[in-house]
Amino acid sequence: MIAKISPPSKDLMKTLTYNFRKVDRDQADILLSGQLSADGRLTAERVFREMTAYIPSGTRTKNIVFHASINPRPDEPLSDDRLRTIAREYLCRLGYGDQPFIVFKHRDIVREHIHLVSTRVRHDGSKIRDTMEHVRSTRIMRSLEAKFGLLPSRKKEDVSVKPSAVDIDAGDIKRQVAAAVQYVLGRYAFQSVGEMNLLLT
Template identity: 25%
Template sequence: MFARILKIGTFHDVVGYVTRQFHDPKEYTPDTWRIIGSDNVFTSDYAKIVQSFETIHGFMPGKENPAGHISISFDNADAPRLTDEFMAQLAKEYLDGMGFKDTQYLIVRHLETEHPHFHIVYNRVNLHGKAVNERNNYKRSDKVVKALKDKYGLTYSPLKEKYEQKKPVFKTKISAAIYGCKSWDEFCRRLACAGIDVKFHDDHNTGEHIGVKFSDGDITLNGSKIDPAFTYRRLNNLFEFNRKHGHQQSDNATKQPNVTVEYAPSQKTSLIGDMMEATVGAIGNLFTLGPGFDPEEQAFQNAIKKEEAKRKRKSRKI
């Protein structure tokens, strides 16, 4: 069992598609589809179905593309069990799980393909004249489908299983690659070393990147399917943040106060020992400020020393 949330549209278009109004009647004959369930919809013909949906949509006429559309397909191994009644029951439980209650829906089974499947058309305006809650649809759909498969012992698609098994692998590798990363080029190089290829989806009009996919040569996954944080926009924002944050660190590093290192005389066993200790001490103090160091106090002491030096020079001239 696998659910696909398809593009929303008008009832004219979506209902017309599922009831084959715009298909070649010689190929898509009446026996290639049938309505197996509905709620609050007149199903006698295409015009009545559309009119039923549009009546409720009239409660919220400003709602654009009010027709929701979902396709649910099954593995061929489950075909003997998939009666119209069982499919309709699965559709109702799916809608309940998605939270699509108190709204019109139409369930249409298609019979012309090898894989058993049906389509759900639902009204995105409910019977109370309010918008149906569709937030996090994709995530909710995955959970509902998994629950139904487990409940009824439906077959997990081998390809779907492969995708689910590889998601955490992709996520681990991508999470490691983005650490401190400041550009897409750097990101792609890092992932290439981990056996992952980065592919972009471009806008047809502008040619700009708007999406990102990841492939290991076997399967390809959209970034958003792996984790919501791996969309093109969010990754791009992260790299930009890392670049700016890196510059700020560099600027701050150059503004660190100068540290005067003083060494107390001590007895050493050799000249080499004296040089080594002085070198190590100087290097350490260049990068580490002692807990008692006060930049303002140091500046004050330096000013006093300068004044004393001036007075000594004047006294010598006199």
């Protein structure tokens, strides 16, 4: 698995809207939430209100958003329960376990993956330590792979799945075409658009 942590951001609503828009388009599901009200349906506005209410006014931290994705190997699909366990343990070990958080499972590309959104400021106004966060994140991923018996992923390792031919009857043509184009672009160099079209036919 590879975890990608987005640069810290000020715009929590933008991050939530991005993920909830995927849910509205049936390209994602809410997989897990923590420290958020369990009653009623979660919306971007509601999660935003609850997360920002958790942060005391006058906090000096400006970039309050923690946003990461965890990308399992495409050739090793994981159940929703396993993804929930991995997400919860990842957040806890990185220091976000007691924070309000929400986890989305994205299905908008061939490789299903999860997005984790939380806040970088504790209820007392202190900032969660982010020193060497990417290094710690990678160590946590390797540890979780070992714990759950998963094959290790490396950024330079080719673990993508070759897409099948686009099937109009299967639906979601945009996703199928995007997967095919992404696969081809990652493996070939072209001198012209004509050469690329030849490979895509």
